[in-house]
Amino acid sequence: MEPLKSSIHDLVMGLPSLDVTASLSTCFNQLKAVMPLDGIYINYFDKQQRCIWPIAQVNALGTESQSGKISLNTFMCQRLTSSHRPRMMVLADVQDDPVTRWVLSNYLPQARSVILVRLLIDGVHCGIIGFYSNLANQYNDTQAKLLQQLHRHFALIAALEIQQRRQAGSNMSFQRRGVDQVMDTVPETVIGEHNGLAEVMLKVRSVAPTRCTVLIQGESGVGKEVIANAIHQHSNSGANFVRVNCGAIPEHLIDSILFGHEKGAFTGADRQHKGYFEQACGGTLFLDEIGELPLTAQVKLLRVLQTRRTTRVGGTGEISVDFRLITATHRNLPQMIATGEFRQDLWYRINLFPLDVPPLRERKEDIPLLAEYFLESAIRRLTDDDHSGVTEYDTEQLMEYSWPGNVRELQNVIDRAVISSRNGKLEFDLRGEVASVSAITSSAPVDDIEIIPLDTMLSQYLHRVLLLCHGKIHGPGGAAERLDVNPNTLRSKLKKFEII
Numbered sequence: 001m002e003p004l005k006s007s008i009h010d011l012v013m014g015l016p017s018l019d020v021t022a023s024l025s026t027c028f029n030q031l032k033a034v035m036p037l038d039g040i041y042i043n044y045f046d047k048q049q050r051c052i053w054p055i056a057q058v059n060a061l062g063t064e065s066q067s068g069k070i071s072l073n074t075f076m077c078q079r080l081t082s083s084h085r086p087r088m089m090v091l092a093d094v095q096d097d098p099v100t101r102w103v104l105s106n107y108l109p110q111a112r113s114v115i116l117v118r119l120l121i122d123g124v125h126c127g128i129i130g131f132y133s134n135l136a137n138q139y140n141d142t143q144a145k146l147l148q149q150l151h152r153h154f155a156l157i158a159a160l161e162i163q164q165r166r167q168a169g170s171n172m173s174f175q176r177r178g179v180d181q182v183m184d185t186v187p188e189t190v191i192g193e194h195n196g197l198a199e200v201m202l203k204v205r206s207v208a209p210t211r212c213t214v215l216i217q218g219e220s221g222v223g224k225e226v227i228a229n230a231i232h233q234h235s236n237s238g239a240n241f242v243r244v245n246c247g248a249i250p251e252h253l254i255d256s257i258l259f260g261h262e263k264g265a266f267t268g269a270d271r272q273h274k275g276y277f278e279q280a281c282g283g284t285l286f287l288d289e290i291g292e293l294p295l296t297a298q299v300k301l302l303r304v305l306q307t308r309r310t311t312r313v314g315g316t317g318e319i320s321v322d323f324r325l326i327t328a329t330h331r332n333l334p335q336m337i338a339t340g341e342f343r344q345d346l347w348y349r350i351n352l353f354p355l356d357v358p359p360l361r362e363r364k365e366d367i368p369l370l371a372e373y374f375l376e377s378a379i380r381r382l383t384d385d386d387h388s389g390v391t392e393y394d395t396e397q398l399m400e401y402s403w404p405g406n407v408r409e410l411q412n413v414i415d416r417a418v419i420s421s422r423n424g425k426l427e428f429d430l431r432g433e434v435a436s437v438s439a440i441t442s443s444a445p446v447d448d449i450e451i452i453p454l455d456t457m458l459s460q461y462l463h464r465v466l467l468l469c470h471g472k473i474h475g476p477g478g479a480a481e482r483l484d485v486n487p488n489t490l491r492s493k494l495k496k497f498e499i500i
Helices: 002-014 020-031 074-081 098-107 141-167 198-207 224-234 251-259 295-307 333-338 344-350 364-382 392-400 406-419 431-441 454-468 479-483 487-496
Strands: 039-046 051-059 062-065 088-091 113-121 124-133 214-217 241-245 284-288 324-329 353-356
Touching (some): 020 051, 051 098, 088 141, 198 224
Antiparallel strands (some): 039 051
16 A cells, blocks of 8 residues: 555545646646556536536546536435535445445446545535446555545635536536635624624624725634634625635645636636636635735735736736735734844735724623534534534533634534534533643643543644643744744644644
């Protein structure tokens, strides 16, 4: 498995572009030398239209974009929407799964065994990537787990491809947020707007009708994206709300993603692509975690904000762009300016209207409403069973906890309670959460420390380290330096545990 492991590592670190055919071709050519592989395909399940949209496929004859759709019956749709359908499947024979058998019989009838990996962004389904062989019994779980590492890059590609097809006039239904669109995953009403977030929402309503640039600051997980969306909604603008997570963009793809590229600008750029600045024209551009942008990108962003003009990669002409800018960060930007990690002139541009979102521990009156909202959401997403509501005792438990991970941690706790519930009864056991923090800060004897899952311990430990470092990841005094790890390695861990 070492050759496969090495090849996948190389692909994860350096897939060349966000073009679907170029990335599939590179992936196929590299993997076919180290594993049984006759082709790779990407498709998308359209729940609203009850069909599969083939997006692209590659085999020994070459790579091609796909068109058309494959209709599904009610039974197939139920299987695809079941909460029990795994994120990864290994099929020794496609005959073992009726949905895969039907789909592949329509456009890849020669495929016999397949590895299926769901493509997810923030838990939202963006499609599926399949690695197939024309022979049966070719794959195992170890290969599948290694291939699963590619899902983030191809999820981004699939979401962009779907968006481009819709812009080109396709009737493909992409209802949930993939890369840049905030839709029904953000509640229309801000929970806590009349309680713990009353002061914040007063400022939101004041600034929303203006075109003023807003900087939202707050700890990780407090709901900065929700506030950004609220500003957009209260502006009564019917235009796009385009969200970009600056910390999730590979550095070598920043220019292409933000500014767009012309056809032929680089290897694999076989079509023109509009960048986020263009996509946000007339609407709102939300740059989340702006503190993660490298200095080279900060310079280019500053120029766009000054001139309101941009140039695509490989292009020569300037394009006028007009958008409302909202940025957000959990980092201490003035401290980053002092250490040379953030440009002071860019800070002046984005800090016109600063807005601080308080942590959940400072607005515990919002916890009961948030818990009920997340419970309803979790029941819809994770189970078909009926569940009891949040009892008074449950609420007391939730109110007593300090929530270092803020609203995001509360959502995770609710999700776990729904998953582990028995006979519809919810149990909010926060002992693991409390123990994970106390185990880090306490000098109690080892025998007195409760054993908790390693991932829980690591998540809470990294949360605390980041708090102690005031959100600073790299540079002097940053979390990476104090933990003696590579900043990229630490950033990967923080993203895995959804801390950033």
